Amino acid sequence: QIVGELQAEKTHTENLLETTKSECTAQLKELDTQIGEMNDKQNEGARIESEASAIKSDATGTITSIESQGRKLLREWGAVNEECKKTILQLRNNVCGTKKLKQEVITIEAKQRKGERLEIADCSVSDFTPGECLNAEFAAMMSQRGIYDVSQLGGEVGPNMKHECGPGGGTQYYTREPVSPPKTPDYGAECPPLRLKTICNDFECPVQCQLGDWEGWSSCSKSCDGGMKRRVRPVDVYPQYGGEECDPTKQEETCDALACDRPCTLNDWSEWRACTRACERGIRWRSRTIKKPATGAGKCARTFSKARYHREYCNDIPCPAEVVCVATLDLLIGLDASGSMTEDGWKSQSAAMLSLLEKTKLDAKAGLQIGIAKFAWDITLVHHLTDDKKALVKAVTDMTYDGWTTNLGGLFRTMKNMLQFGRRDAPSVCMAWTDGRPSYPSDVYDTASGAHELRPVCRVMVVTMRPAVPRELVLPWVSHPKNENVMSVDDPLEMTKKVNDITTFYCAKIMRLDAYLMGQTTTEAPKK
Secondary structure (H helix, E strand, C coil), rough: CHHHHHHHHHHHHHHHHHHHHHHHHHHHHHHHHHHHHHHHHHHHHHHHHHHHHHHHHHHHHHHHHHHHHHHHHHHHHHHHHHHHHHHHHHHHHHHHHHHHHHHCCCCCCCHHHHCCCCCCCCCCCCCCCCCCCCCCHHHHHHHHHHCCCHHHEEEEEEECCEEECCCEEEEEEEEEEEECCCCCCCCCCCCCCEEEEEEEECCCECCCCCCCCCCCCCCCCCCCCEEEEEEEECCEEEEEECCCCCCCCEEEECCCCCCCCCCCECCCCCCCCCCCCCCCCCEEEEEEEECCCCCCCCCCCCCCCCCCEEEHHHHHHHCCCCEEEECCCEEEEEEEEEEHHHHHHHHHHHHHHHHHCEEECCCCCCCCCEEEEEECCCCCEEEEEEEEEHHHHHHCCCCCCCCCCCCCCHHHHHHHHHHHHEEECCCEEEEEEEECCCCCCHHHHHHHHHHHHHCCEEEEEECCCCCCHHHHHHCCCCCHHHHHHHEECCCCHHHHHHHHHHHHHHHCCEEEEEHHCCCCCEEEEECC
């Protein structure tokens, strides 16, 4: 027997070692993944920095080129301006010369006419009036019809008829009208051209700046006492040829301005939890969880302090002698098939399980589903969650006694897997019946670990069947409130007598057996 126990302990230790090794491997894999993601982010940051540097270099080159072109255009404009001034001066001189020549002609003609005065009047015209800068094709079509002023069309000029900008330019007509004709045809100057055709708006169209979408905010530069967070957006198209400049491409905001030493922030009070019992006084409670943890030297109230936890008694009424559980519930029960149970204890436990099935309303829509497992060294699934009473009775009847060690940790993990077939809208209870403590010291840790994994998804309850199982050992395994989830029975042989007590122990909604058979009302926790 000693050799067998040592061998079992060795096997169990090897299993724990293998599990720990697997967990370490998984953690290492997760860390490698995180490191890879960080490296990817670092590479992405370097790429963005390189692209930004290239864009900056291109922009600097473009600015330099534009400045050079601007200086060249200014020089060319200066030369053309000087040439224009010379031309204007020459034309003025010509006008003056013409006037002098006309005066001489007038004088000579007067002498020939023996002093009779000769009046000479040139044709006079109005100033030029500039027309719209038109699309070249549209202007050519108008000129064929003898129209050079769009006002003659009797309407506004459409956008497609105008030429705002672009290589090659558009066509613009300058027109003027004769004010007075020449009075002396032989000597008066004829009217100058009344129409002038020019090229207009022969320049590149402005290119407006186009910005991309904002990227996400960076993390705050400090976790407290005020930091900065930033976000940027790319320039998809840079402005050219007088286009509007870009709006800001970077934004900064202050963040985490709270003091580094600050207390935690709590969420609002939760709703009251359902009463733990339908009779014989249960407990209901509510709590406040942490919304934002304390930082630095800041403090936070403890979980079960008055600031975060309220509890009160409920359903302080006697239990009926015979009850039926009619709650909507997924109930998992683990039966102890270890060596300390003995054949007689196992039979009593099986009979109690059959009796408990008789005290439940099995209904997948509005009642219970029950799943059963037995545990010793191995864990055996007796039946998955179901409301099929006949199938459950047959499965319990066909169970056999194992007689080996007490593997409670394995039972709790099996129950977690069994919940995969549970209902999303139904609460779940996982109840273990056991008459012994874990077989080996390592099993104590394994049991606590299994219970820790199960508690977030199921209300964990334990029924102890011998005084040898100390309550202090079981309390860490069960759900809160601890004392409400542990029930003690003096002997496995007494289990059949305690079925009514076990029913009121786990079920928050019961009905008297006679009322249930007659279809009368239920007894349940009052709503506040």
